[in-house]
Amino acid sequence: MELDIQTARRIIAVALETGQARAMKPLSVVVLDAGGHPIAFERADGASPGRFEIARGKAYGAVMLGMGGRAQAERAAVGPTFMAAVNGAFGGRLVPVPGGVLVRDQGGRVIGAVGVTGDTSDNDAVAALAGIESVGLTGEA
Amino acid sequence: MELDIQTARRIIAVALETGQARAMKPLSVVVLDAGGHPIAFERADGASPGRFEIARGKAYGAVMLGMGGRAQAERAAVGPTFMAAVNGAFGGRLVPVPGGVLVRDQGGRVIGAVGVTGDTSDNDAVAALAGIESVGLTGEA
Amino acid sequence: MELDIQTARRIIAVALETGQARAMKPLSVVVLDAGGHPIAFERADGASPGRFEIARGKAYGAVMLGMGGRAQAERAAVGPTFMAAVNGAFGGRLVPVPGGVLVRDQGGRVIGAVGVTGDTSDNDAVAALAGIESVGLTGEA
Amino acid sequence: MELDIQTARRIIAVALETGQARAMKPLSVVVLDAGGHPIAFERADGASPGRFEIARGKAYGAVMLGMGGRAQAERAAVGPTFMAAVNGAFGGRLVPVPGGVLVRDQGGRVIGAVGVTGDTSDNDAVAALAGIESVGLTGEA
16 A cells, blocks of 8 residues: 555644644644655644754654654664764754654555654654544554 | 745645646645745655655745746756856755746735646646636746 | 565676676666665676666666656756756756666556666666566566 | 675675574665675665665775774764764764674775664674674674
């Protein structure tokens, strides 16, 4: 299975709605495919202009390393030098914190990732997971 | 006036519909704000994975230089060295061809740009203009 | 279908053998997945050290733009400024010449690309196609 | 002596087999020459797509600095600012942790490096060493 544009749109819509329903700050949400390339992105009104790079950095790291943002953050806490170096190997494009969530299909295969930014990293991850689960897929934060 | 997410969504929807109605190849569409930063992006199913960078490059050049992609291409034809040097100053991120379209409000002020890629550059521009005009704004190709 | 490591190994082996059988210069061959990421690479003895970047650049452009190296070269011949600018949008990593060959599965879907470098670009493409066809897949040069 | 493609292939095969025999996660293995340039690379099925950059970063640092990944990690622990600055001088491409292993010939001369990634850094180094020793060479982790 691949993430198509209709699924990506739905993930984004539910993630943004989740943010509003829980009174989070304005969120920005990107959906990447299994190769780390953008399918869709939306930045809510009121969010700061640099949110695309942050959202993509969260989701990109998840795809490239095969682990969610929370797992990356834990790895970075144990070995900050390691994670900084890994990030350098990707031109500094990774943002290894919660809010980058791997997307797995019913068979457990990674088919992409969602990156959310705008509120606390933990809230960002909540919104991402809500979006992913709304389309019957599994998120790995 | 600023481009909000609802307007950006509508521009993208109409640009994609225009592509389908005219039997273009699958399009990808980005909407940038007046600072050249992404508000929204969608890549139609079947488009190649690298389309975000191209769409953004078209729209980014339009915003940063204050002229549409067609005007940039004409400038590049007359002074290719100049345009290459300008592009270098932006880290090579500009794609100065039709399909990057400035968005002006009723007062003529630049409020962002739309970048479309996937079909011929001229068709890309047609789809971008259709999206921009559908929300009562003015596109400058 | 996805390209697995066994298939990638076989593609590389046949591409290298094709080069030797036809008395080409020492070849280097990379196989990328559908997201443009390396699965396998080999550089034949006697090839110059920089061959990985060239092989990857050929295959990476094929994946990201959805067209083989020959199609890219033709596009570059018509619009050199366009192709140079597109390359800049990808950080200069594309090498838009023959020898970058898209790999399609039986259903016509792009599942990766092969990049070959070392001899003339046309011979590079011959070796890539031989490797791809040896595993029952379709190459698009 | 130089590392040739046949030796590189054998190192990779044994490193991957070692990972499987010890129930490690799917590994990725690169072999670089004495100039830090790729001779061969393989990514096992199931590994995340970004593994080439990490494997190369480990081996590249080993070659460029003339010390294995473990020695680099120890140096980074004592002088993190120094190591970060050195890494910056190489454009951030070094990944100074175990799993990057220098390869020395019988005379003690550095003839390349092996980079392994996928499991814990220590296990990665075990797999790299097994590969190097299988061809009668000496690894320096």
